[in-house]
Amino acid sequence: MDTIPQRNEEELSLNHLQVLDVLLCERSLTKAARVLNLTQPALSKTLARLRHYFGDPLFIRVSLRMQPTPKALELAEPVRAILERMRALRSDHISFDPRTSDRTFSFFLVDAGATQMLPILLNRLAEEASRIRVRAVNCDAQHLDMWLETGLVDVAIGSFPALTQGIRRLPLWRESYAAVVRKGHPRLQGNPDLASFAAEKHVLVSAIGTGHEHLSAERVIENALPRENIICRVPSFATAALIAMHSDVVATLPLTLARAFCEDLDLRLIDVPLPLPSIEIAQYWHERVHREPGNQWIRSLIRTLFSRPEAPLHTAGTAGRMSGGYSLHEPAAIDAGHSTS
Structure with missing residues (x-):
């Protein structure tokens, strides 16, 4: 035998x-x-x-x-x-059933995305897929396309315009900017002019090396402020907000995140008197997992929770932090400049 x-x-x-x-x-x-x-x-x-x-x-x-x-x-x-x-x-x-799967999904996202999205995502997973785990990874952005291709990252979320060949993307929302200061700041109110804004001390969030489109907004801020007034540079939006909470320093952040920090850290939202570009936040995945059931499911869940229809950008004074379920219809994913189903 x-x-x-x-x-x-x-x-x-x-x-x-x-x-x-x-x-x-x-x-x-x-x-x-x-x-x-x-x-x-x-x-x-x-x-x-x-x-x-x-x-x-x-x-x-x-x-x-x-x-x-x-x-x-x-x-x-x-x-x-x-x-x-x-x-x-x-x-x-191998079929995928979120109710019984114990799979771990790996995401690449900057701290703004982690702060805004992970609590909402984890709450939904607890209700619908309690055995699934999430891992946020911090990789070298120069190799992000390789990480997506090899499966070390399932989905990247943010604004990464350099991701093209073999990578699909699905836009989720457009993000504008606002600044935060501590309540009781001695000078700045809700709508400062450029001279008053530039005269303050600032903490600048740096996107250098991340491949994130926030770098374009960083450059505008950097060019508009006196060099001596940028007193600190940090890699994290959350760190910038905490610095603003405990000092008179101004932190300029993505608007959705700024609103959330105003609630959680008792900060005050102010307009930024600069022509900062809006950025498109999207989810990215590799072509090879486009039809993989687990990857399809997690992308669909992210889209359901976080996709927002196009709308005029609001000023810093408008209300509302991110919540789930903005859109029930998935727009076409974009692959190297072409729409796909």
Whole structure:
């Protein structure tokens, strides 16, 4: 009688190949460990196994980065193809039921998106899909397209105009800007003129390196204010709001987030007397998961909770923070400039 042969311990698993794939993308043990949710010692042990299996160092440390050897570069496409085939098999043959699934969905979004959206999303999941988990990841924006392609990120949410080839997007809403100051600020009221606004001290939220379209608004603010009045730069909208709460510093934020912080942190909303551009907030995903049932479901839920119909942009004085269920009809997703169904 034939029997199934014992597994050869020298063989590689799909997890080993995923580690190699991520290392090829990130070129850093620290970043790869964060992506894979592994400790660095565990990742180093896996890399040692890969080196032994292929008889090659695979990566050589050059300065602060790990440069792939010719052998590693040669393996990149075959490894990616194997991982892609396994993902296709899983999506084609495994059904998705949100009521019983224990899947973890990974999102890439800046802190403004996390602050606004995750509480609403988690509350809905608790009602409809209590076993599903959510993971917000902070990746190198230069590699975001690779993360979407490889499945390390399921959906990116924000404004990332550089994402094009092989990436689909679905617009959710357009975001304008307002500023926040602490209640009791000694000078600024609701509608300051440019001279009064520019004379104050400001904290500037920097989007450099994130690939986010907020960078265009950052540049306008930076050019309009005296250099000496930008006294602090931070990577987080939440940090900027907390600084404004505890000082007389002004923080300019996306309007939806500014309204939320005014409620939660007892801040006051003021208009920004600058021609700041509005930005389109969208969800992004890779073409290869466009019809994958789980990815379709989470995108549909995000659209139901957060999509807003086009409307004139409101001034800072108008009321209402983000809530769910703005639109029941999904507009066509956009793929490299073309509308798709």
